[in-house]
Amino acid sequence: MDPAVPSPALGPGAEFDLIRAIARALGGAAGPLADDCALIPDGAATLALSTDVSVENVHFRRDWLEAHEIGWRAAAGALSDLAAEGAEAIGLLAAVTAPRSVAERDLVELMRGVGEAAAAAGGTVLGGDLSSAPLWSVTITVVGRAARPVTRAGARPGDGLWVTGTLGGARAALEAWLRGDQPDPDARTAFAHPIPRIAAGTWLAGHGATAMLDLSDGLAGDSRHLAAASGVQLTLQLDDLPVARAVAPEAERLRLAPAAFAAQGGEDYELLVALPSGFAGVDAEAFRRATGLGLTRIGTAGAGAGVRLILGGDDVALAGFDHFR
């Protein structure tokens, strides 16, 4: 243990306490471990790498998704980390486990989904590994290159906070499945076929983004990582959240405000980005023309620490998803 090694600047939660404990044990053998990607200087550019594991019955159920959707979704979730860094995709490696009894067709279909996600992001399947195991899992490691990587650490007081696309769609599908219903088709697509925001991430990196991350565990939890890494307080107006159309009926069933439902919904893989105060609606319009995506201002960075979530004028407390809570 090396007391000179700084603790990763992550938000609160048992999973992140564990990462801090691991970083302490690793000492000098650890990189920073607190961003969407590991960054390796590479001539004038920077290599970005990230690894993401998807486990049957934790991240997906086989009766909810087709094999190629399991592959697409696992790959898209990992590619999203490149988007959050402002990186372009070179490719990915896929380590897959499945029972010995698996049909070859299912594994081939899963890898077809992985390959389609890689190709859609401008990359290829560079390599992989296969093993038998009692259950399905897919671990995707992505490799990309960034001209100007955007970490979680650069937001300054006065910056605006913006999100791409709409939030809550993936959770709307999840809640429908969990109670035994078929999800709304748009919600199902949001869950099964998320689009990594690679083009959006490179556009934002090129237009002054000071900090960025992707919303894999939900805005309520993930925003705390950006605040911790940047050393700022974020004030987010949940009333301004761009909520996916399918959220309203699902939120109503749970007696939640749609914005609160969406702010706690993981796996939308949209980007939360800090942009200088001068970035305005006209710039968001240019972003929409370039990427086909909405970009919505939802708050401001200020001096302090942590995240204030404001709903209907009041502070609300919402937790993020935690694997080891």
Add this chain to the structure above:
Amino acid sequence: MDPAVPSPALGPGAEFDLIRAIARALGGAAGPLADDCALIPDGAATLALSTDVSVENVHFRRDWLEAHEIGWRAAAGALSDLAAEGAEAIGLLAAVTAPRSVAERDLVELMRGVGEAAAAAGGTVLGGDLSSAPLWSVTITVVGRAARPVTRAGARPGDGLWVTGTLGGARAALEAWLRGDQPDPDARTAFAHPIPRIAAGTWLAGHGATAMLDLSDGLAGDSRHLAAASGVQLTLQLDDLPVARAVAPEAERLRLAPAAFAAQGGEDYELLVALPSGFAGVDAEAFRRATGLGLTRIGTAGAGAGVRLILGGDDVALAGFDHFR
């Protein structure tokens, strides 16, 4: 499916048939998928990447190994792919699953083992991911850089085939555990604490190696991949195999010749390397002085295909390990 995409040049086996089927489905979205590492041109050098999954009760048992040994072994097995490419290690990413009930101490110890293996190879832990799952698994993705990568594809007729270190030690431990005994201490170390042959790999790459791979599934099976990739026939004299000291009693229990036992023993992580015919005993002595490791000539490449295994003057048939047999 793109008929212009060549099938990966791998040896026989159900697992490798599956990889061929996946490569066909991926078409243009797939890289070559037939080497120890994916290779990405990077200025004057080449980046090398590989991913390796270790699953509880498939690759290890928790009652055989301490948590830090599980971590070391998973990382060392993946780093061994860099060694096989003649690459130096930059670092690795670790995706770990464990039950929600896991003790934080066990996960921290596992990652300490991962970090020690990374540091011993000259790299760092660049990043990772954690997820709950019903069982433990560790997926390690390694990143390295090679001045002159050595693939499996360059062996020419007339080249000599050599192996580093000794073989069969890891299997000797495995066989003892499987019958409920404690393994010989040296055999246990070979299984629990393999050393990735990074320094050996770069030395061999710098001394004319024409093809190389690491023996993860055993010489009998892995040698077929080198033969297939290089388009040569390998003739291996098993009587010349450098057999680990702990093999003899274990082979005797199974009524196997020690060399046959060792040739089918996986997870030794030694290197099989093709070297020009001029490479001789004096060069092997220089290798030993540089690396502290033995280097033993065990055969010759010739025209043709496949692998001939010769034991006591006779051809013998031995299979490699196959996850989906």
